[in-house]
Amino acid sequence: MFCGQGSAQEVKTPPVGTVTAIPGVIQVAAPPEPAAAVEKPDFQIEGTQVKLIDVVESPPMPGLPPVSGTMTLKVHSVADPGLPDPPRPPESAISAGTEDFAEYTGEQPKAHFAFISATVYDRSRTRLTCYPRGGGEKGVTVWSNVDFNHFSGISAFEAKGSDGEIRSYHLMMGIGNETTEGRRELLAEHGIEWEMPEIPTLPDGPPVFVVESQDPDTETLELVEDLHALYRDEGKRMAELSAAREKAYEDKKAYLLANPPKPKDVTVHFWNRGDSSTRPEAEQP
Numbered sequence: 364m365f366c367g368q369g370s371a372q373e374v375k376t377p378p379v380g381t382v383t384a385i386p387g388v389i390q391v392a393a394p395p396e397p398a399a400a401v402e403k404p405d406f407q408i409e410g411t412q413v414k415l416i417d418v419v420e421s422p423p424m425p426g427l428p429p430v431s432g433t434m435t436l437k438v439h440s441v442a443d444p445g446l447p448d449p450p451r452p453p454e455s456a457i458s459a460g461t462e463d464f465a466e467y468t469g470e471q472p473k474a475h476f477a478f479i480s481a482t483v484y485d486r487s488r489t490r491l492t493c494y495p496r497g498g499g500e501k502g503v504t505v506w507s508n509v510d511f512n513h514f515s516g517i518s519a520f521e522a523k524g525s526d527g528e529i530r531s532y533h534l535m536m537g538i539g540n541e542t543t544e545g546r547r548e549l550l551a552e553h554g555i556e557w558e559m560p561e562i563p564t565l566p567d568g569p570p571v572f573v574v575e576s577q578d579p580d581t582e583t584l585e586l587v588e589d590l591h592a593l594y595r596d597e598g599k600r601m602a603e604l605s606a607a608r609e610k611a612y613e614d615k616k617a618y619l620l621a622n623p624p625k626p627k628d629v630t631v632h633f634w635n636r637g638d639s640s641t642r643p644e645a646e647q648p
Contacts, residue, residue, distance in 0.1 A: 381524050385519075386521065408439045443636065493613075506573045510602075513605040515538055516608060
């Protein structure tokens with residue numbers, strides 16, 4: 364097990380009195396539901412043009428080759444099928460009921476928008492920098508014994524301290540991974556010796572962290588504690604769902620490698636709608 368290095372520093376644990384919860388469902392990658400069939404008008408085709416176009420599209424997943432091939436473009440000119448004009452955009456719910464919206468938000472826990480940058484070393488130790496309001500001047504950096512890849516399916520969570528106040532967090536997280544041997548070998552090929560970051564010694568087991576920043580902001584440090592309290596409460600489930608996401612990703616990648624997608628053919632119907640100001644409005648329900 365990767366244990367790290369560096370001088371002894373104070374190892375912190377999340378407060379015992381903090382309880383956490385994840386609203387909704389932690390997302391796991393799953394095949395999308397097939398799109399419902401769209402009922403098309405009985406077009407009266409008046410003319411058709413066909414083109415063969417060689418295309419190169421972006422790969423469907425990182426690490427796969429581009430989608431390339433020849434697509435068929437069919438353009439049909441058709442008689443006006445008499446479709447109604449598209450509906451107007453609905454009025455903003457906020458502007459339509461400002462008082463109701465204010466009353467609704469007034470009953471909710473205070474929201475914290477947390478910007479988080481995490482670099483995971485050998486899937487064992489994480490260098491974590493947190494900004495609760497996106498302000499770089501209050502960023503706090505810590506080293507954690509938690510694999511923060513397990514947070515990738517979570518966009519929000521709540522924490523309640525011993526004072527009874529509920530903190531609602533909305534996470535905007537960037538996660539990267541480093542493999543120390545892989546990085547060392549890659550740089551060695553270019554004659555560069557990689558300097559391993561100085562990682563403090565952290566025990567395995569329940570979530571703990573060491574603060575790297577000097578004079579950390581109190582609110583930001585509270586966010587760090589709440590993240591670790593969440594992993595203390597939900598870490599097992601988060602790890603299992605993270606493994607399920609990774610397996611679904613690899614299964615999809617293997618399928619696409621075995622069955623390379625081809626560019627899809629495109630069919631376009633167009634007609635002269637005339638002057639829309641003289642068209643009868645669609646019947647309203």
